[in-house]
Amino acid sequence: MAERSFKKEVQQLRIGAGQEFRGEGILAVTKGLLQSGVGYVAGYQGSPISHLMDVLADAQDILEELDVHFEASASEATAAATLAASVMYPIRGAVTWKSTVGTNVASDALANLASGGVTGGALIVVGEDYGEGSSIMQERTHAFAMKSQIWLLDPRPNLESMVKAVEDGFQLSEASNTPVMLQLRIRSCHVHGRFIARDNRRPAMTLSQALAQPVRDTSRIVLPPASFLHEHEKVESRWPAAVDYIRSNGLNEVFDGDEQSLGLILQGGLYNGVIRALQLLGLADTFGNSRIPLYVMNVTYPVVDEEIRDFCRNRKAVLLLEEGQPDYIAQNLHSILRQAGSDTTLHGKDMLPMAGEYTTAVMRDGIQKFLAAHAPALLQRVAEAPAPPNLRETVVARDKGDAPPPSVVPRKPPEMVAASLAGVVPPRPPGFCTGCPERPVFAALTLAQEKLGEHHIACDIGCHLFSILPPFNLGATTMGYGLGASSAAAFNVPSSKRPISIMGDGGFWHNGLASGIGNAVFNKYDGVIIIVDNYYSAATGGQDILSSRASNRHRSTNNPIETAVRGVGVKWVRTLDRTYDVAKARNTIEEALTTAEKGPKVIIAQSECMLNRQRREKPLFRQAVKGGKRVVRQRFGVDPDVCSGDHACIRLSGCPSLTIKDSGDPLKEDPIAYVDNTCVGCGNCGEVADAAVLCPSFYRADVIHNPSRWDQWKAGMRRRVIGYLQARRQAQLNEYAL
Amino acid sequence: MNAAAGATPGVRFHAGTPIKIAILAMGGQGGGVLADWVVDMAEHAGWWAQTTSVPGVAQRTGATVYYVELLPEGAVQAAGRPPALAMMPTPGDVDVVLAAELMEGGRAIQRGFVTPERTTLITSSHRSYAVAEKAAHGNGIADSNAVLEAGSEAARRFICLDLQAMAEEAGSVISASLFGALAGSEAIPFVRDDFEQTVRRAGLGVEASLGAFASAFEAARAAPHAPPRLESERSTPEVPLQASHPRVQALLDDLRQNFPQQAQSMMVAGLRRTLAFQDLRYAQEYMEHMHALRDLDARFGGAPKHWALTVAAARYVAVAMAYDDVIRVADLKTRGSRFERVREETRAESAQIVYATEYMHPRLEEVCGAMPARLGRAIENSAFMQRMLSPLFRKGRYVKSGSLRGFLLLYCLAGMRRFRRGTLRHQVEQRSLRQWLEQIYDTVHHDYDLAVELVNCRRLVKGYSDTHERGASKYQRLGLAASHLLGQPDAAAQLKALREAALADSKGEKLDQMMAQALSSAST
Structure with a gap:
């Protein structure tokens, strides 16, 4: 289940000719695909086109009605290779991913696709993650277009032009037998606008028709001598055909x-x-x-x-x-x-x-x-x-x-006013959400390092990369999605300290299983690999992957990471099924770093992404309360008079709900820790205080909604005894009160 | 703008300038919802609307910007072609800035989105502290008044209200109260009903949203032209006239008659702390220490220096005397007022039952500290006993303070107060206090200001277990530095710099580095 649902919005995909569409850019692009008679769509999520994948997933029924096949690909390489269906058959296909990182992953398949050329229109919708808000290296997709000779569209950022670019793209692709990239900038993907729709079209030929009547043509396969001919074809026929089409149809x-x-x-x-x-x-x-x-x-x-x-x-x-x-x-x-x-x-x-x-x-x-x-x-x-x-x-x-x-202007010039805030406005980079199950993993890693010294830590791409920021400040490199383990491969040498690498479940299935774990087994790697399993591809918006726990009508889930890891030959595997147990996580990491056993030490730390869990559980909880059922809500708190304002707990957490406030005590100068009402009761702060032996300020409050008679009877008894003793002590205090 | 065409007939400009609205929020605050509401409202009122954003990873609690442009549909029709609206705000070209948190308002000013000719700046005055502010060892909170001043300078109109509180009160979220403040500001040409219909159309938590909307609407209409400064001065306790017991009254009278005005308030806090921590005799001891310090202060020229030494000592002598031990923690955790506070903080309703589970992790050291001094020291000095006992304290103890067993355990522990003077911990703390007072005494003979700084160094001793040890170790290093610096002309300033350096990191690495420098120059 993805973070954002488009179930309502996708209904607009059904509108017909002459009707006005209003909505987000990516939704318009989907409509453009359907208006073009696309036969299949695939892709891999990632900002800014995550929502395009989510839209397609939510529109599965509409796609099926139109005989359009949709796949959530294992990686961008898979998505690009999927376009092979348009090589021999006049079927239009579209794939999508985040660029340039996704294009890097896809480039092998793209180069092969571009060399042989296509029969059916092949459109690659790339979400260009460049500029403000970007999370990746700043590079241009343009280079890939040039090197493989793939045409690159960069339409004006309004819905009408973007939808037209989708339709033009397929036609240009077919006119020149060349795949076409449609580059959508980050803001264009999310721009709200309008355009006049056309009717959706069924694909002229379906995939099942193609399978029933297979075609092959060895001149389209990248193998000498055909590959040499392809290069000539590219410049002698495909390029002029493309230029002709662009000119005669006024694309510019x-x-x-x-x-x-x-x-x-x-x-x-x-x-x-x-x-x-x-x-x-x-x-x-x-x-x-x-x-x-x-x-x-x-x-x-x-x-x-x-x-x-x-x-x-x-x-x-x-x-x-x-x-x-x-x-x-x-x-x-x-x-x-x-x-x-x-x-x-x-x-x-x-x-x-x-x-x-x-x-x-x-x-x-x-x-x-x-x-x-x-x-x-x-x-x-x-x-x-x-x-x-x-x-x-x-x-x-x-x-x-x-x-x-x-x-x-009788006031200070704006630049001077802005300058007066330098050093005041704090930076606010993204970080782990409230209750994130990855936070305790990094708290445990911090504690393990306090005991065993600093280690080389190789990071990966995903939410867990926030570990490199304060307060954790853990991690030395990040080399690409699923490449956490691979990026520590060189450190497979004897040393007093083992290398540690981190990988998310998303990256693991994207390629980490082969490139990281398989490689480590094969090369008898002696380091520690921590796989953070939060049940989703969380950073991209909570899409399902192979090991997700949800049941998904269209996909096979519940395939455990541990089985896969053991399947490729890892012997030392520890699965932590509750990451919030910080002491256990710390002990496991310490064991992995010190065990005499050779070969990769894999720790699978699994707990559900809190964002998704809350979305799932909150409505059920509310319903139960409404229905008069006995339910217990948990949250954490800090006793202000016990807290001494050292903030060591915050330095091991960074949870948005663990914050600070004035102590209200004239004897305490520094602000004290305070848990605000956004706390979801994950338990991390209490466990950290325990594992790190910090302080006794933390408490967990269990609030019993709709208590049973037994609850009420017990509470009454307790209140009587406790109340009596409390009153007694208060009377003693009052005697000498000031 | 330029409705009339220029000299050349080729291009004719059409009238119509969009309204430009930037929304600055943190991921998860609903900035996108707010932007969508504005668009929906505008479209229903016959406007052309565009919104853009850069969600990406910024949605994970990071700062991000949503941008909206609105243009009357009539202008579009007159022009005969759709508008080309900008995808991002341009510094100096924004009409309305909505910020969902005070520092995000500051960020908008920093980015140049707020200008005196154009911009209505509406920001919530509440703070959501950034990690850097929270993780500081001392007080890392950014100066809110700097943003208030900058906002008053930078904006045409500046509305600053606690929109978060209004949202919470109505059981809603801040996007609703921001929407209300936008309506109340009358910065854009839509009426209250347009806004409210939009919230109704969205269909989720409508009544709560409308409640938050309404209170923000009224507050924004009544908002002053420039928001007042936030009072950052901490309130100090008033000095009472009457005490409950004649012997406490005697202490109070002593305080009122024999101590400078400046120190009295803090001394009241000190008296209260020592009374609650131990007993009347302990409070009398506090007064004795203070008498000695006041006399010292008077002898070495405290009067013209506003009694700095006495004022600083009033706080830290009390803090040093009322150290955090297991007895105190058990006492604080079992008070009736504390049980009430937990109910309040969890916002439990009267029909609900609340139990607290205390996350305690006493180490063997703490347990020895609570023992009679001789026994405690014997265990600490015996490797055999250490080996035997430490496994018992490897794990934390989760105590249910609302159950009879848990409560009685803590209550009895708190009752051990009467034996406190005989404990090992008390001995250790008393010795530390004595040494500190002696060093103050020695120092003030030569350098009054350095002595005051030395008192303030006590700020570093806080926390429990490892944290306490790290703080105490830093404090000891500072004490050492103070004795080395004695005699230098700028010793006080140097010690102050060292004290600030000690707050830079946990282990005191910066402190060591700076100390090495300071001491090497002191010895040459």
Whole structure:
């Protein structure tokens, strides 16, 4: 069960021609797939396209009605290889994943797919995780498109253009026998907008029809001599076919303006930002009407030489807005213009930053530089535009002409106010959720290290990577999803300390079983591998995987990790079925680090992701309370007079619900620990206080809802005795009270 | 903006500037829900609406931004083509900023989203502390007033209310009260009914959401133009006139007559602590220590220095005397007021029954400490006894303080107070207290300010078990440093710097490093 349900939203996928669709970008892309008569869809979750996978999973019934097959792939490599179904058969297929990390994983299959080419349209929807909010290395998918010759679409970020790009993508793919990538930026995936829908289409040929009548053609298989021919085919027939299709169908767009001597060339995905930047400079309106002509590359690869030459003809200077580095498009344009003998000046990363996200402000500043160099008079309008005052002042000062003076602001300038908060506003990186079952694993690891010294710790990708941040500060490297164990492979040498590596259940099934565990067994690796099993692919939004405990109508779950690990030959395996038992986890880790037994030591630490567990249990609990059933709610607390305000418990936890407050005691200067009402009673803080022998401040409160008669009788008895003694002691205290 | 076209007929600009709203929240606060509400409300009122976000891993309690732009549908129709709305907020170009926590409001200001000409800044005044603030060894809490001041400078209008409390009171979440504050601010052209209908359409917890909405709506309408500063001064106890018992009254009279005004309040807290910790005689001992210190203070020029030594000692002598031992913990855990507090904190209703389970983990050291001094020391010094007994204390004890057995155990333990003066722990603490007082006495003869700093170093001794030992070890190192620094012109400032360094990490690595530097320069 995924974190977010789209059961309600997916009903919009059924709407027909002429009806208006309103919703999120990824939902619109799904609708685009159905309108294109896609035959099968596969993929692997990960922000920003996790929701696309969730939408597809929730839309399973609708897909089945249309004879569309959907698979949640084991990895991006699996997803890419799935497109092989479109090699021989005229069936449209689409796959999706997070890029560039997913594209890295898929690249072997992608290269083979691109070499042989496709018959049915093959569309790869990549969620580009770049810029603010990104969780991965900042690289470009563009490089993969170029190296394997896969066409790359980067549509304008509105639903209409994105849906059109899906439909165009399939047609372009079929027209040129080449797979096509549709690049969706992080915000486009989640943008709320609208478009006019068309009818869904069934696939022209279904997968079962193809299976019934198999076709083979050895010229499509990557094996010499065919592979040499493929390369020629790519440049001699597929490329020209693609260019023809792009040109004749107007996939790229020109928006004319009245400053004919200048122009902007931009990736489609940057369009809305460029329009806003121009607006801030007084050179465009909200609807995309711009004084400067624009050439919008909805297809960023291949570049259509003729279109570039046409756009640049008779222009003095052109600015290219290309996000990310290296500046592949700029290099390409320079080559085109030089070969054409054009004297148009091409600006790009000389006026814009080479690296980093092209935010509206960055592009505004770049365009301003460009105009200041080539048409300073145009910047007069800046004073009328809704731009920040500091921008106005600089421009007005430089133009020194008849523009009105900047308005006098009687307060501190915004930069100074912002600067006054440096060192005040604390950083707030993501972290483990309240009650997360991974927190006690890292508390245990911290305690084990306190005893046995610091070790080399190799991390993986997943929620557990938050261990590298405060308060745990554990982990030296992260090499990729499921590569935790592999990334400690070199340390398979005798030493006084064993290496430790971490892997999540998601990464384990993604590839860690073979690349990490299998490799460790085969090479007689002597280190410790901790597999964190939280029952889901949690970091990507709680999707089911092989070892998930839920029963899923469409998938096989409940396949234990321990069985798999033993199956590839690990002898030393310990399964902790309640991670919150910090002392046991610490002892197990210590045992793994010190045992005389050779070979990989695998610890499987399993407890359910608290986010998912709460979603499952809370409604049931509420229902039980309402129904008058006896249920017990647990939460933790700290006695303020016992707590001394040292915060050692927080340094071993970082739980959002374990916080601090003023002690209210004049003798205690420092704030004391305090458990707020978001506590879910996981028990971690109490167990940590016990395992680390911290302090006796923690208590667990059991609140009995709808107590039984027996409960009430017992409570009454206890109250009488305890109440009497408490009153007695209070009377003693009161005697000398002040 | 620029409704009239320029000189060239090619391009005609159309009227229509969107309303721009940025929402800053932490993952799990419902920033996405709020953004969706704004969109839904706008679309139902005939507006074109767009929202974007970067959920990613930031949804796991990290800081994140949602962004909404709204444009009247009429403007879109007049223009004849859909708008190209921005995907992210631009510094200096935001009309409304909604922040679901005070420091996130600060972050919005830092990122330049809040400008005096344009921006209505609505932020909740409550704090959700970041890990860095919570994990500090001392007090790491960021200065809320810095954000309040910056907000008043940066925003056109600044509304700062405890929206979290309003939400909780109504049994709802902060997105509902933020929505209410947005409505009450009248920063965007929608009426209260538009807002409320949106909440109803969402269909989940409607009544609670509307309750939170309503209180935030009213509060925002009544909000002052600039929010007042938060009072960060901690309240100190008032000095009472009357005590319950004539002998306590005698102590009180002594305090009122013989001690400087500045120290009296803290001394009341000290008296209360020592009385509750042990007995009247113990409180009298406290007064004796304080008398000695006050005399010392008077002799070495305390009066012009606002009696700094006496004031500092009033707190730390009491803290040192009322150390945390098992007897005190058992006492605090069994009080009637404590049982009430647990009920309150868990928000239990009257029909519900609440039991607390105490997470105790006494080590052999603590148990020996509670024994008669000779016996305790004999066990501590015997390797055989250590070996025999320590396995008993390897595991924690979870005591159900609401059951008769658990309660009686703790109650009897608390009753051991009458034997406390004979325990090993008391001896150890008394010796430590004496040594400290002696060192203060020696130091103040040469350097008054250094003596005050030395008193303040006692702040480091706190906690239990290992934590207590680490703190005590740091405190001892500081005591050593103080004796080495004696005679240096800036000894007090140096000791203060060392004391702050001691709070930088658990083991005192920074302290050691700085001490090595300070002492090497002291010896040359």
